[in-house]
Amino acid sequence: MYVNSGAENVSMSLNFMGRKLRNHTVAPAAKQRAWENTDLSRYQDDPVVSTRVVLSHPMSSEELPGSVPDLREEVQWSRPCNIHNTLLDQDKDRGAAKCEFSWLRKGRLKWNTFRRWIGTDRHRDPKRGSKAPNVSSMSASVRHHEDEAPMDVKMFIPYDSAKLCITQITDDMIAMKSRHQEMIQELEENFLIASRENQEKTALKIKRSYQNKLNTLKRILDIYLQKVARKNAFWEEKVKKLLQNKMMELFSSRLDLLHNHQASTLQELHLARAEMGKVQEMLEAFQEKKEPENTSEEKDSSNSDATLDGAQARLEILKDNLLKREREISMFMEEQERVTDTVKQSEYSRLLSAVIQQAHHVYAELTEAKQQFDQMAEDNLKILAEIKESLGQTGEESSQKSHEELEDAQQKMAELQVADESQASLLHHQVIQVALECIRAGAKPNVIGKIRVFCRIRPLTLAEQARRGQTIVACLDDYSVILETPRGPREFQFDKIFNSDCTQEEVFIESSGLIQCAIDGFNVCIFAYGHTGSGKTFTMVGDRDRRNPGIIPRTFTKIFEIIQDNESKFEFKVSAYMLELYNDRLQDLFVSPAEAFSNRIEIKRDRKGLVFAQGAETKEAASAGELFALFEQGCANRHIAATKMNVESSRSHLIVGIMIESRNLTNGSVSFGKLSLVDLAGSERAAKTGAKDDQLKEANSINKSLSALGDVISALSMEQPHVPYRNNKLTQLMQDSLGGNAKTLMFLNISPSDGNLDETLTSLIYATRVKAITNNAQRNIDSKEIAQLKEANAEGKVGPGHRMQPNKAHTVPSGGIRGTTANYEVTWPTYAANV
Numbered sequence: 127m128y129v130n131s132g133a134e135n136v137s138m139s140l141n142f143m144g145r146k147l148r149n150h151t152v153a154p155a156a157k158q159r160a161w162e163n164t165d166l167s168r169y170q171d172d173p174v175v176s177t178r179v180v181l182s183h184p185m186s187s188e189e190l191p192g193s194v195p196d197l198r199e200e201v202q203w204s205r206p207c208n209i210h211n212t213l214l215d216q217d218k219d220r221g222a223a224k225c226e227f228s229w230l231r232k233g234r235l236k237w238n239t240f241r242r243w244i245g246t247d248r249h250r251d252p253k254r255g256s257k258a259p260n261v262s263s264m265s266a267s268v269r270h271h272e273d274e275a276p277m278d279v280k281m282f283i284p285y286d287s288a289k290l291c292i293t294q295i296t297d298d299m300i301a302m303k304s305r306h307q308e309m310i311q312e313l314e315e316n317f318l319i320a321s322r323e324n325q326e327k328t329a330l331k332i333k334r335s336y337q338n339k340l341n342t343l344k345r346i347l348d349i350y351l352q353k354v355a356r357k358n359a360f361w362e363e364k365v366k367k368l369l370q371n372k373m374m375e376l377f378s379s380r381l382d383l384l385h386n387h388q389a390s391t392l393q394e395l396h397l398a399r400a401e402m403g404k405v406q407e408m409l410e411a412f413q414e415k416k417e418p419e420n421t422s423e424e425k426d427s428s429n430s431d432a433t434l435d436g437a438q439a440r441l442e443i444l445k446d447n448l449l450k451r452e453r454e455i456s457m458f459m460e461e462q463e464r465v466t467d468t469v470k471q472s473e474y475s476r477l478l479s480a481v482i483q484q485a486h487h488v489y490a491e492l493t494e495a496k497q498q499f500d501q502m503a504e505d506n507l508k509i510l511a512e513i514k515e516s517l518g519q520t521g522e523e524s525s526q527k528s529h530e531e532l533e534d535a536q537q538k539m540a541e542l543q544v545a546d547e548s549q550a551s552l553l554h555h556q557v558i559q560v561a562l563e564c565i566r567a568g569a570k571p572n573v574i575g576k577i578r579v580f581c582r583i584r585p586l587t588l589a590e591q592a593r594r595g596q597t598i599v600a601c602l603d604d605y606s607v608i609l610e611t612p613r614g615p616r617e618f619q620f621d622k623i624f625n626s627d628c629t630q631e632e633v634f635i636e637s638s639g640l641i642q643c644a645i646d647g648f649n650v651c652i653f654a655y656g657h658t659g660s661g662k663t664f665t666m667v668g669d670r671d672r673r674n675p676g677i678i679p680r681t682f683t684k685i686f687e688i689i690q691d692n693e694s695k696f697e698f699k700v701s702a703y704m705l706e707l708y709n710d711r712l713q714d715l716f717v718s719p720a721e722a723f724s725n726r727i728e729i730k731r732d733r734k735g736l737v738f739a740q741g742a743e744t745k746e747a748a749s750a751g752e753l754f755a756l757f758e759q760g761c762a763n764r765h766i767a768a769t770k771m772n773v774e775s776s777r778s779h780l781i782v783g784i785m786i787e788s789r790n791l792t793n794g795s796v797s798f799g800k801l802s803l804v805d806l807a808g809s810e811r812a813a814k815t816g817a818k819d820d821q822l823k824e825a826n827s828i829n830k831s832l833s834a835l836g837d838v839i840s841a842l843s844m845e846q847p848h849v850p851y852r853n854n855k856l857t858q859l860m861q862d863s864l865g866g867n868a869k870t871l872m873f874l875n876i877s878p879s880d881g882n883l884d885e886t887l888t889s890l891i892y893a894t895r896v897k898a899i900t901n902n903a904q905r906n907i908d909s910k911e912i913a914q915l916k917e918a919n920a921e922g923k924v925g926p927g928h929r930m931q932p933n934k935a936h937t938v939p940s941g942g943i944r945g946t947t948a949n950y951e952v953t954w955p956t957y958a959a960n961v
């Protein structure tokens with residue numbers, strides 16, 4: 127607060143805690159009025175309201191503690207303020223004249239002093255006590271400030287004004303409090319909004335991830351729906367053909383029947399004609415004899431009656447025959463109606479619509495035929511009547527006519543009978559429909575059994591780009607690939623197509639579901655197939671400088687991620703082996719090349735059909751890092767072994783096996799999963815690569831093994847009884863993955879370049895065959911009791927201390943484990959040796 131008094135205006139400014147009080151206090155006009163109405167002279171001698179205040183050196187509001195420069199309020203005096211400055215009067219002689227009124231005008235009262243005076247911050251100064259400041263305390267304050275203030279002044283502050291100020295301050299504080307509360311509320315609201323936004327973001331994230339999963343499932347569903355649609359179309363076509371064949375057969379058999387029937391009817395008609403001829407002859411003879419032999423009238427008349435009776439009898443027979451045919455036709459009509467009703471009730475009307483249409487057609491024709499037949503019968507009756515009258519040729523004519531009409535009717539009847547027979551084929555058709563429904567039901571994304579094939583197209587290499595190679599492979603959609611051949615484009619379909627833009631991550635995500643299967647106790651195999659340089663190693667292992675890791679290293683990480691997520695419910699053990707099939711010889715990559723050369727590894731199968739390599743070393747790993755280190759070690763051994771080979775290309779098949787044993791901590795059951803990751807060597811044509819000597823031998827060995835693999839694939843896809851697994855070590859190794867009990871995923875790697883047309887086409891055809899192979903995947907799980915028995919058995923046979931320690935090598939002793947201990951096969955150490 128500062129006061130300017132005298133003839134000039136007195137201004138007052140209030141600052142509190144850096145807040146502009148004016149906003150919350152009484153309106154300035156009101157304050158002004160209050161000041162104006164106060165007769166300051168009244169308080170001149172009032173000891174209560176008069177006090178001594180120190181007018182310190184003029185201070186700007188910025189200098190006042192806790193004040194904000196612009197938070198001041200000025201009260202303008204409308205009339206001259208008569209502030210009695212007693213101190214000034216008294217101290218005039220003490221040279222305090224420095225504190226002139228003019229100074230006072232400009233001077234400002236120190237806000238704190240004023241506050242102390244009005245008692246707002248008494249509590250802050252413990253020395254002051256709780257009472258309101260009296261004159262003496264104020265004097266002390268004045269004395270305290272005498273050093274800084276040039277002089278003391280005595281000023282009368284109107285009581286009302288002081289009260290008004292206090293009221294204002296109180297109001298201000300209340301306003302401040304409410305403002306603080308507002309701020310707190312605002313902060314709380316902001317916090318709520320922020321947390322809500324966070325929640326929304328998380329929800330969005332989760333939603334997106336589920337949306338992605340849903341999309342993937344939808345895509346899978348679409349594939350199967352497409353497949354089912356194709357299969358449906360195929361079956362419908364087949365059913366139609368079957369139906370047509372059946373109808374043709376029925377037609378021909380009915381025709382034969384009708385021919386026979388027609389022949390007998392013709393015979394009957396011939397007989398009738400002969401009879402009629404006889405009757406006619408008799409009549410002619412009768413007429414010739416009529417005139418000359420008038421005398422013997424009575425006798426002749428009896429003869430003619432007899433002849434007429436005969437003709438009448440014949441005509442009656444004919445009439446009966448016609449009625450018989452009529453009855454047959456009405457029977458057929460009834461049958462037709464019944465068939466039509468059955469067909470109408472059938473829910474397979476779509477497939478049978480053709481048959482129904484035909485039946486309707488036949489029925490319409492039949493009705494027409496019946497009408498014609500009725501007409502014909504009527505005509506015949508008329509003709510017979512005429513015959514009776516004329517006993518002439520008309521009878522023969524009418525018989526001929528009726529014979530022709532009868533033939534037509536019989537034909538119609540044959541068609542009707544076909545419709546009748548269609549009821550039998552309906553049953554057959556219904557069976558086929560049930561099968562179709564089963565196929566439709568199989569439209570759900572249920573892929574258990576079939577080997578899944580993913581096709582990956584690599585980009586053109588720099589060399590191919592340099593020689594301006596043309597791209598002859600294109601993706602039609604996520605599931606179809608088209609290859610331009612000299613004979614025109616050929617389309618192939620697979621479970622997924624990855625074009626050249628697809629990243630390693632995307633490829634891995636699509637296949638990572640199988641890793642969970644292996645942890646759940648399934649036998650899983652992921653292998654890459656393709657000609658040399660098509661990108662198999664890139665897909666399975668990654669690039670050479672490990673900047674784009676492939677499926678194998680990513681699998682290591684994923685396995686341990688899943689393990690970490692399930693640690694509270696399961697106890698896991700992970701171990702691995704690494705083999706190389708080079709020149710028809712299996713080599714262990716976890717031992718030095720020299721040692722590997724002397725080790726003998728044999729491929730065996732256990733009772734469950736699980737393949738394992740006897741004599742191979744397995745190592746346990748406790749983390750993805752350890753597993754990766756083991757893999758690197760194996761790769762190094764492979765590389766050393768490959769120094770005498772073409773290092774740019776894998777000249778051997780690489781097999782990495784990871785065994786995962788999980789023990790359920792709740793029920794004690796134990797499951798064993800095996801994940802085989804195979805990077806096959808690429809086939810190549812020696813003539814194309816110009817390989818010689820050792821390279822030629824390697825290429826021959828690779829081609830031999832791949833051709834054996836091709837034979838196995840062909841045999842399996844054609845469901846031949848004998849599958850030549852034993853022709854090669856590669857096929858022996860993959861026996862449980864192809865047509866066995868594994869869940870298998872094949873990566874078909876192809877090059878987009880026209881320079882690899884032949885190889886690409888061959889690979890695509892092979893992969894299409896692989897798609898048809900059915901596996902019977904089973905989970906390897908033992909109950910707690912069985913697992914304990916096996917463990918005990920294994921410990922008894924193998925002896926204590928055989929359990930694996932992290933990174934300690936365990937070699938399954940060669941020499942027929944299966945023959946010696948039946949249960950040993952499924953215990954951990956042996957299982958760990960499975961390939």
Ligand SMILES: Nc1ncnc2c1ncn2[C@@H]1O[C@H](COP(=O)(O)OP(=O)(O)OP(=O)(O)O)[C@@H](O)[C@H]1O
Nearest residue numbers: 584585657658659660661662663664775776807808
């Ligand atoms: N999807 C891809 N993206 C980028 N480069 C790729 C891709 N696929 C393959 N390559 C590159 O193509 C070249 C050949 O690939 P890679 O060695 O994996 O073929 P391969 O089928 O394993 O051959 P081989 O059977 O002879 O060992 C490598 O340089 C690799 O980096």
